[in-house]
Amino acid sequence: MLERPLTKRTLGILMVAGGVLGFVGSLVVDLMPGGMGIIGPTQAAAMVGCVVAAIVGLTLIPLGDRPA
Amino acid sequence: MNASRWFVWAGRALLALALVIFVGYLLIYIHYAFALFQFPFDYDQGEGFELYDTLLFSRGEWPYRENETYPFYASNYPPLFHVIAAPLVHLFGPQYWIGRSLGFAGTLVNAAVIAYAVYREVPRRAIAAPIAAAIAALSGLAFLASNTVYHVGPLFRQHMCMVMWETLAVVTLARSRGWRGLALGGLCLVAAGYTKQLAVISIAAAFLFLFLRNPKRALIWGVGVAAVGAAIFLWIDASTGGQWWLNTVAANVNQYIPGQARDLYLQWFGLHGALIIPAALLALYELYFDRLSIYSVWFAVATVGAALSGKWGAGDSYFATAIAAMCILAGIFAARTWAGDWRFEPNYITRLARRIIPRRAAPPAGEGANAPRAARRLGYVLVPVIFLTYALAVRHMPTEGPVFGPLSRTLRMEANTGFAFFDSAGWVVGYARLGQIPTEADHAAGWRIVSYIEATEQPVLSEEAGFMLAAGREVVSNPTQLQNLYFNGLYDPTALTDMISAQAFAHVIYRAQFYPPPVLEAVAAAYAPVDTIPMNGFEYVILAPKDQAARE
Numbered sequence: 127m128l129e130r131p132l133t134k135r136t137l138g139i140l141m142v143a144g145g146v147l148g149f150v151g152s153l154v155v156d157l158m159p160g161g162m163g164i165i166g167p168t169q170a171a172a173m174v175g176c177v178v179a180a181i182v183g184l185t186l187i188p189l190g191d192r193p194a
Numbered sequence: 195m196n197a198s199r200w201f202v203w204a205g206r207a208l209l210a211l212a213l214v215i216f217v218g219y220l221l222i223y224i225h226y227a228f229a230l231f232q233f234p235f236d237y238d239q240g241e242g243f244e245l246y247d248t249l250l251f252s253r254g255e256w257p258y259r260e261n262e263t264y265p266f267y268a269s270n271y272p273p274l275f276h277v278i279a280a281p282l283v284h285l286f287g288p289q290y291w292i293g294r295s296l297g298f299a300g301t302l303v304n305a306a307v308i309a310y311a312v313y314r315e316v317p318r319r320a321i322a323a324p325i326a327a328a329i330a331a332l333s334g335l336a337f338l339a340s341n342t343v344y345h346v347g348p349l350f351r352q353h354m355c356m357v358m359w360e361t362l363a364v365v366t367l368a369r370s371r372g373w374r375g376l377a378l379g380g381l382c383l384v385a386a387g388y389t390k391q392l393a394v395i396s397i398a399a400a401f402l403f404l405f406l407r408n409p410k411r412a413l414i415w416g417v418g419v420a421a422v423g424a425a426i427f428l429w430i431d432a433s434t435g436g437q438w439w440l441n442t443v444a445a446n447v448n449q450y451i452p453g454q455a456r457d458l459y460l461q462w463f464g465l466h467g468a469l470i471i472p473a474a475l476l477a478l479y480e481l482y483f484d485r486l487s488i489y490s491v492w493f494a495v496a497t498v499g500a501a502l503s504g505k506w507g508a509g510d511s512y513f514a515t516a517i518a519a520m521c522i523l524a525g526i527f528a529a530r531t532w533a534g535d536w537r538f539e540p541n542y543i544t545r546l547a548r549r550i551i552p553r554r555a556a557p558p559a560g561e562g563a564n565a566p567r568a569a570r571r572l573g574y575v576l577v578p579v580i581f582l583t584y585a586l587a588v589r590h591m592p593t594e595g596p597v598f599g600p601l602s603r604t605l606r607m608e609a610n611t612g613f614a615f616f617d618s619a620g621w622v623v624g625y626a627r628l629g630q631i632p633t634e635a636d637h638a639a640g641w642r643i644v645s646y647i648e649a650t651e652q653p654v655l656s657e658e659a660g661f662m663l664a665a666g667r668e669v670v671s672n673p674t675q676l677q678n679l680y681f682n683g684l685y686d687p688t689a690l691t692d693m694i695s696a697q698a699f700a701h702v703i704y705r706a707q708f709y710p711p712p713v714l715e716a717v718a719a720a721y722a723p724v725d726t727i728p729m730n731g732f733e734y735v736i737l738a739p740k741d742q743a744a745r746e
Contacts, residue, residue, distance in 0.1 A: 128409045128410035128413075129408055129410045129411070131406060131407050132405070132406045132409065137406065167452035167453075167456075168452050168504075171452070171501070182481075185482075186482075188541070188542050189482065189541055192539070194485065
């Protein structure tokens with residue numbers, strides 16, 4: 127399996143997972159000790175990037191087994 | 195003449211016009227580069243320290259040193275660029291033209307590799323060889339015409355050589371099937387990483403692409419590249435007693451300024467949008483209707499990675515990798531558009547498009563279904579218009595001289611930079627104020643500063659290394675390095691401030707006052723200005739011990 131190209135579906139799932147994890151991770155950073163408690167511009171940009179990645183990932187899932 | 199032939203000839207004529215304009219940009223670039231080769235002082239802040247690093251390597255010494263003892267000097271850059279230049283410095287002495295010509299040559303190689311990559315991807319059956327060659331040449335020349343590449347290319351800076359290694363690696367990996375090509379691409383990436391740390395972005399892009407194609411092979415390749423990189427890293431770190439880690443990794447953690455990154459992104463799009471849009475369209479096409487190429491992955495990762503341009507001390511040069519990727523993708527987009535070589539595999543997007551868009555205008559679907567004739571006709575004109583629009587956006591030209599004076603007036607390009615130079619980029623924080631041709635007054639100003647150093651036997655604390663090297667004196671301190679380390683809690687400036695308080699330096703030469711605050715305070719307490727010398731738009735302030743300054 128590891129020697130086959132990734133499919134569009136797999137890439138999409140990975141992007142959704144990465145986007146969701148990145149978004150949650152960006153929020154959790156503020157809950158850690160020393161966190162600022164507010165969303166700064168860099169953090170906001172990272173969160174927007176994660177949302178975009180997840181949305182693009184969702185649009186790839188229906189493309190099925192075509193190689194990515 | 196039928197309508198199709200009319201469009202073909204109009205397209206060819208416009209392509210020829212675009213080529214003429216881009217060759218013009220190349221001539222401006224060559225003129226600027228050769229002017230800088232003749233300028234014997236720092237043109238961009240920090241060039242002299244790279245020259246000094248090269249000098250140290252030519253003597254067989256590491257530039258990764260203890261910062262807290264005299265001469266308070268260490269480099270924060272990896273070694274490869276300086277190691278390549280070292281034999282020339284050994285032969286000719288510490289001359290700026292050596293590194294500047296290497297940087298310039300690196301950009302020319304980069305442009306040639308971009309052109310080659312585009313030519314290799316041209317659908318040969320559907321496009322005449324001269325047209326393919328013209329589009330490939332335009333793609334390479336577009337790289338050199340970029341305002342960013344123009345003003346950073348011929349500097350004694352390692353950045354553009356890093357981009358050259360990255361481009362060589364990506365173009366090698368693009369079609370590598372066997373381990374030999376993968377190894378060669380990997381070595382080019384290691385070379386890029388040991389030219390400048392920022393290459394980690396391209397290494398990530400290459401790994402991501404290889405992972406998409408064959409995860410197992412990518413993991414083996416990644417382990418191999420990491421092993422080679424780590425072995426070199428550990429060797430240098432052990433050889434320098436840990437100073438390599440401190441000076442090239444820990445010292446590079448700088449303050450991040452989101453507004454700087456935002457403004458640089460907007461400027462980048464404003465200048466390069468005409469090629470960014472086709473590059474992005476090709477990447478989207480590959481994402482939904484074809485397989486992702488390494489160029490699309492590289493472009494996407496490099497564009498995201500350019501966010502690092504928001505670091506203090508970073509700037510528009512951080513977009514150079516994305517610009518190289520953009521030129522390749524835009525070139526391939528142009529070639530495929532000229533050839534009408536677009537195939538839309540049926541999927542939910544094409545089905546949706548057919549419902550929304552009238553049937554005749556909808557994209558063709560299925561194997562071998564190329565663009566309709568009307569779209570191809572449009573493509574013949576669209577392709578040169580893309581490059582011509584880009585050429586208009588990136589306008590830059592000296593505004594004085596026997597050729598450029600009248601030409602710039604004819605083209606209504608008046609100096610807008612504070613120098614005899616027009617730059618359509620305008621200015622935002624992080625965009626280097628470079629591009630103008632150094633004047634006779636700049637040369638004279640540099641030698642006047644050197645005369646202050648030559649007039650004393652005592653050490654001089656200069657914010658630029660070039661004056662010290664021109665005077666044949668030891669370089670003392672690397673201000674930004676000391677500042678970065680200080681702000682990261684990794685530098686105690688006591689030894690340096692003690693020397694300043696004791697007025698051990700005959701002069702202090704400031705340009706931007708990038709020393710750590712305690713050093714600036716110590717200088718303010720013990721020294722006073724005796725002269726201010728403008729050079730290249732910067733005010734160089736010469737300071738002397740206060741009692742001496744009072745006498746003068």
